[in-house]
Each structure stands twice: as structure tokens, then as C-alpha cells.
Amino acid sequence: MAQDLHMEDIRDDQRTTSEEETRRSSRNRTVSSTPSEPTGKNIPQKRAASSPQSTRTLRPQRDDRQNGSGADPVAEAMKPLTDEERRNWKGWVELESDPALFNFILRENGVEDARVHEVLTLDTEMLAGLPQPIYGFIFLFRYRDEDDEIEVEDPPKCPRHVWFANQTTSNACATVALLNIVMNVSEINLGEALVSFKQTTQGLKPAYRGQRLSQNDSIRCIHNSFARRMDMLNADLGLQNDFEKWEHLKKNPKRKKVTNNNRKKKKDEEESGFHFIAYVPINGSVWRLDGLQRHPVNLGQSGDDWIAVALAHIKERLHQNDQDDIQFSLLSLCKSPLQSIRQQVAQNMNLIMSIEESLNNMTPDWKVFTAGHEVPKSSELREFLGLSQEFIDKANPSASALERLQLASMEPSSLIKLHEELLRDQTALRGKYMVEEVSIGQENEQAAKRKQDHSPRIHSSMKALAEAGVMKEIVQDIRENKDTK
Template sequence: MSQSPHVAETSPKFTDANGNQTMPSAASASSSNSASQATAAEQSSSTKASAGQTFTADEPLTPESPNSKKRALSELSITEEPISKKTKDSPNMSSTEDVKSTDPVFPSPPDYPATKHDKETWQGFCEIESEPAYFSVILREMGAQDLTVREVFGMTPDLLDMLPQPIYGLILLFRYREFGTEDQPTECPTDVWFANQLPAQNSCGTLAMINILMNSTEISIGEHLQQFKDFTSDMTPFQRGEAFASFDYVKKIHNSFAKKMDILEGDKHLSYKVRRSQRLKDLESAPKGKNITSKSRSRRHSGDSTATDDSAESFEENGHHFIAFVPVGNEVYKLDGLDKQPTSVGSFDPEAGETWLDGASDTIATLMAAGDDDDYGVVALTQSPLAPLRRKACLAINTLARVESCLDGGSGTWRELVSDAQEPTSPRLLGVEALLPAHPVPSSLAATIDSEAMDGLLSRRRGLLAVLGELAAGIVEEMALVAAEDEKASQRRFDGGPVVKKWLEMLAANEYLEENLKRFT
């Protein structure tokens, strides 16, 4: 959940930062990692300080003669320790501590942007904006095929029909409040895959997509997600949430969007939640008649506390959350990671012309009307338009090849009769070269083409070229959109905060800020 008010490269790995197969909490794994890095740094510093002067391998061991090294080796007595064993502590050799000192540390220095090591070591989940381009990139990098995420501008049927079809799920972003929790079942239905969101993790956006992917039989989710689905098939929603929180493969992709400030803010608010939980526990365990409420309140409002009204309470009150709506069978489910179980919001009858979007739209509209704000956003997880466009292009290219083969067999002069010089776009440029064998010409159509005269074949060829031209234009447009999404995600992943901070420090050092501050306030 973004600002939540609540609480393997070849196969999925559910391990903590130390490599143990456990389900660590965000706070403990992060703090223990930082402590171990600090200890390693202190050991490295002491080793270097005690080493003193260093020597190279080309320097003689004794100053008497260039050949003294050779004589020293040959004159070793049986009681002397071999040089090869002494080099372990010798100053002219790199020790294990010296090697470790060059390894990346977590966290990186404050003036540095978030490094890859920071993002992969941090045990939290960063906040990600409700931007369809970011979600599309995350889906592609997780291995889900032929999917895209598009913004929904309205829940009316005509606006939903403008989106690429089919729509596999809807994701709603709203200012969090409990909604529709009274109809939750006591257990998760066996045909619904649902995972809880663990406390103090901003994973709700990615988790909403995972909850949709795991419940659709029409989506190819890729090797890693399929293994995760199989691994968690017999788990409860809470156990699946624990497994997801330790799913490093997805966490690394999610946190590739993290910036240094995201990591610092996440840790700060996690520490606030821990202190608040401890205060509540103290209040509950206090003896009856002892008034500690006023003390706790005064402590909360004190200037020494980092959990001020402007940071912690405001953060909680304005927390935003992603939830998913997905069809399973003939039921529509609301999958909210902060709920204990999935909630059915209605059913639909496809034979009667009903779609699952009707029930989902009504529920989303009700949720919006129940709030006192307009802070909402809806995105749809749909099939990528590239997939059907490429399938049609493959069939058209194979059909055109069949037509031209028949023309070549009938008369070698047919190309002289073609008035236009139009040629189909290269299959390689359209990204369909490897897909052509999977879309052969249907046998009935092939028989019709084989029996046609030259005039009919030439007319069919002109029609196929026109169709291919339209398909190629659509494919190129969608490929450009994918490239734009990748570029937008790349810009979001760039951490420019330290650069801006350094630039402002330089402006302050030469008194430019002081001289021009009034212009901007």
C-alpha cells in the first residue's frame, strides 16, 4: 500500500538478506544488514591501519642484495614456517578484509544516488505512482507476455470498449478507507488466488497486478511467476503475502524504481509505525486508573519526536491504496491486500450478454460516491494490441506468399502486369519473423487460392498489400508506445536528488540563493 494506514534468477527465491530461507520482517533484515556492513568496515579500517607500509611483489625482502630473496628461500630450516603461510598476515598481500572493503555497502553514502546494491538489499517496497507506463514495464520485466496497462477515463461501457480487449482486471487507486469488508468469507475460495499485503510495505500496486495475473487462465505469466503460483497454491492468503514479501525476483523489479529519498522515507515511516505500535501496547498494558494518555500525547507533540503531525499523522491520513477487481468463473472479486479474504461483489451471465465489467464498474462507482474527495484513479490490465496485430500480420504475410507462389507457377510475367511497386513491410521490422510458422494459411483458404485465375490472384494480392499496410502502421505505432514506456520508466528510475542537492549547495556557497530567494517566495 502506498502510504498505508495499516498494517533466483532461474527459480523463485524466498530468502532473507543473509541467504536463509525464512520470511524476514522489513525492519530486522534491513537493520541487521546495516550492522554487518558497519562491522566489516571497522575491521577493514583496523586492518589497513595495522598494516603500515606496503610493498610490491617486485621489491626485495632484504636490502643487502637483489639475490637475497632467492638465498632466503633456499636457506630455510626445517623449523621455519614457509613463506606461503606467512603471507596471510604479510603487509604486501591483500587481506580478506581489504577485499571486502571494496564491496558495495548498504546504505550508500547520503550524497550518492540509490545504487543497484541499495535497491537489491533494502527489504522494503518503494512507492510507485499510478502511471500505466510503469506498470506495463513491470509486467514485461516479470515475464508476463502480451500485456499492457492503460488508463481508464470513465466506467461507462462506451469508454471501456475503447480500451484494448480483453480486459483481464481493473486496479483502483484511492485514498484508503475500509470498504465492503462486511461480506468477506471466513476462508479463501479454492478457485481464487489471493495474497495479503504485509504491514508497512508499499507493495500494493505490484501486488494488485499479481492478484490479477494469478487468477487469469488466459495470460502467459512466465516461468518465475508460474513457479511462484505453484509454490503458493496450497497456502493461505497471509502465507502467500509472506511469500510475496520475500519474493526477491519481483521485489528487485519493483524496487528498481526506488530512489534514495524513497528508501529513507520508507524507513522513517516504518520506524514511526513501530513506535506508535509500542505506545499503543503500553497504553493497553497500563494499570487501570493510571493516566498515561496525556503523557503519550505530550510526547507525540514534543519537538524531539520525528513523528510530528506534519509527517506521520498527515502521512497516515492521506495514505493511498491500490486494489484489484478480477473475474473468476462467473463471479467478480474485489482483491484488497489489506482485507483478510477476497470479497465477491457480484456475478454475471455471459450467455445473457453480461460482462464482469458491469459488476466491477458498479462497485467502483459506489466506492467513489461514498468518499468526500475526488482523489481516484483507475487503470486496466489488458491484452497488448501488439499481440492480435502481429497474429493478423503473420496470417496476411503467409497468405500473400501463397498467392505469389501461385502467380509464379502460372506465369512468370505477372510482375510486369502489376502497376504499383508496393512491397510488404519486412517481417523482421514488424517483429513477426519468428511467429510466421505458428500462423499457416488455413487449408480451405489455400484451396481457394490455388484454384483462382490470375486476375483473381492479382486482385487478392492488392487487397492483402493494403491490409498489411494498415497492420504495419498499427504495429509500428504500438512498438513506439512500448519504447516510450521504457523511456519513461528509465527516467523515473534515474535518481537526480543528490545532483539537485549538490547544485543547491553550490548556489548557496556563492550566495546566489540568498540574493535571489525573494524572487521565488
């Protein structure tokens, strides 16, 4: 299988020149949308495709009601979207920069030991308060035409130890950025599906990894979990417009000379879209993984603080924006607190078991002198935290904890006191674990609500008001109230 993939790369090298021209021209296909908040919430992603595609399977038929035939396109667009239609649709919808949404995508793809958090400021104190370690950043910014010029003429090719996929289809940059991080972090348990996908794409070039990603039904369906029919129709319309522009440029390659004034006017009229990219430390270097660039960019040695290297580049990118355009979003991919807490509970139990063994040898009736705190049973730990006895036995306590145990081992009273302290720590850790599980449950609840499409109900209500003849009065009242303010 790997040999076939390498042969495919060799054959594809023969088409590098023409594909490069298509790839570069495709980057300019953007979404003209404005984020609703300066912090980056609800910001649509940059849309780009490597080649024109047609996914307009959900487009309603043209209305021909003048002749008494044909369906109402608005009514067709308002129909609830079925799961089967979502699975059969081959396109990708825009995603918001929302941690809850990214965490849902991670869990659905089988990644359980990593979690996305929003970075509200670029201060070191804020970053220090996030769960550690931080595996990578997902940066959302306004993509400009000038960004195409950042890539050098002959960039270094993607090294074998970096898993990097190009974005080869519209609207997929959120999932591409997310996978470009998790595939490069050895500490993350990817789950069976992503492990298999990584293995089958390891020998491919970035463009063909991206192509396999865009064609993966499971990854695409998870990405589109929150898609509504209107989202899909808008994506189809965007692809149609991209295809028409591509055909026009193909037939009319010569362009008129554009003056600076015309260029500025065009820039004002057509607002640039937004785009997700990733920053991640790999083998001692910090990498910028931008799916729209042919190869990943090595930003330099990570040293003792890879975050400082990444933030310096992010701040530089923000300074390049206009003074009145500071809209961006930064998400961090961190180790899941659940996994950290589970590890701490296991280490805590390991110490408690060691103390009890020592006390049993020194003072068999030592439990008479305790405060009556009960040690969690193995079945309880296994049921609520998924901790097996083997996992607890292999959990190595920290050096400081072992030092405390060593100092207390001189006399039974010190061991009993330490035993009680560890039991209190155990209770606190289990409380934190429950809080995290509640948080995940709330995210899942929020995800279930966001999957509900209220567009048909809103449309039917508006239609009923219009048919009742009161819509005109409502619109007039709104206008009058607006004018009086």
C-alpha cells in the same frame, strides 16, 4: 513440496485468532500524502504491513557534529543509491499510478503479452477504445478507516481456482494488485519466473502467498527499480513509526472514549493514504481482490459484460467519498497490441498463402497481372515480428475473412484483387506494429531517465548557493514576488 506447504497451513491455523488481530490493526498504518493531480497521477499508494518489520539498513548515522565527530545525515541521505544497496534493501517503496511504470514492471517480470493503459473516464466509449480484451482493472482510491468494516465477520474462504495474495508488507499494494490480476488470466504468458512462483504458491493461503511475495528478492527489486535513497529512508521512517505505534497499542490496549467531534478533528489532521486493489473476471464471476482484506470478494456473475459489474462497484466506492474528495486513478490491464497485431499479421499471411496456392493452380502466370506488391519473406517476418512459419500455418483466419476468400475463389481476377488488398492490409499492420514498438522504446527510455536520482546534484547546488551567501536573497525575492501576486 506441496505436502509440506499444506502442513504449514495446518500448523498456522492454530494461530489464526492472534494473527487476525495483528492483521486488522496493521491496516490502519497509512501514508499521509496528497496526490498532485485529480486524475490520480503521482498518487502515493496506501501503505500497510501485516507485522512490524525493520528494514532501516540505509538510515544515516545520527549527527554528532557538535563534538566534531559523526557524519552529516543530510549528506549521507543525498548520496547516490547503488544497485547493490537497492538489491540488499528489504523494504518496498511507494509507487505512482503511472502506466509506463506498471508496464516496465510487467516486462521485467517476464510478462510480454499484456499492457497497462490509463482509463481517463468511466464512459463506455472510452473503454471501448482500449485494446481488447481488458483482463482487469487496477483501482487506486483513498483508503479510510471505515474500509476495515466492509469485510464481513465470516467471509467465504478463497476458492482454489482464485490466486489471491494478501499484502503483508508496507507499500507493496501496487505489485500485489498487479500480480492478483495476471495470475488469474490464463491467456497471459507469465514468463518462466512468475510461472514458477505461481506453482510454488498455488497451495498456500492468501496470507502466506503474500508473505512469499514480499520475500521474493526478484519481485521486490523490480518493484523498487525507481527507488531513490530518500524514498527508502522515508519508507524506513514510516515503518519505524508504525512499529512504535504498534508497541504503544500493545502496552496500552485500553482506549479512551472518542467523541464524534474528536474523531472528525483527528480525521482532518491525519490525511488517509491511497491504496491499489484489483478487479478481474474469473470463471464467470467478477472478483474484487484487495490485498488488505483476508479473502477476495465475489461481486456476482459477470454475464456478457464483466466490466459493467466492476464499474458499478467502483462508482459506488467513489460515491462513498466526500464530495470534495474525488481523487482516484483507474488503470486497465489489456491484451498487448503487439500480440494482437502479430496474430493479425499471421492470419493475413495465412490467407495470402492460400490465395497464391489457388492462383498457381488456376493461372500459373498470375503475377504478371498484379500491381507488383511484394509478399514479405519468411525470414523478414521472423526477424521483425518473431513469426515462424509454423505460427503462420496455425493461424486461423476469421470467419468473415474465410467468407471473402470463398467468394473470390470463383475466378482468378477476384483472387488477384483480394491478394492485393491483403498485401495493403499487411503493410498497415506492420506499420502499427512499429508504432507500438516505438512506444515501448519510449517507455523504456522514460524508465531509464526516472532511475536517475538528481537529488545529490540539487543538494550540492543549494549548498553552494548557501555558502556563497545568495540563498537568503533568493528566498526573499521569492517571498516578495509571491506577495505581489
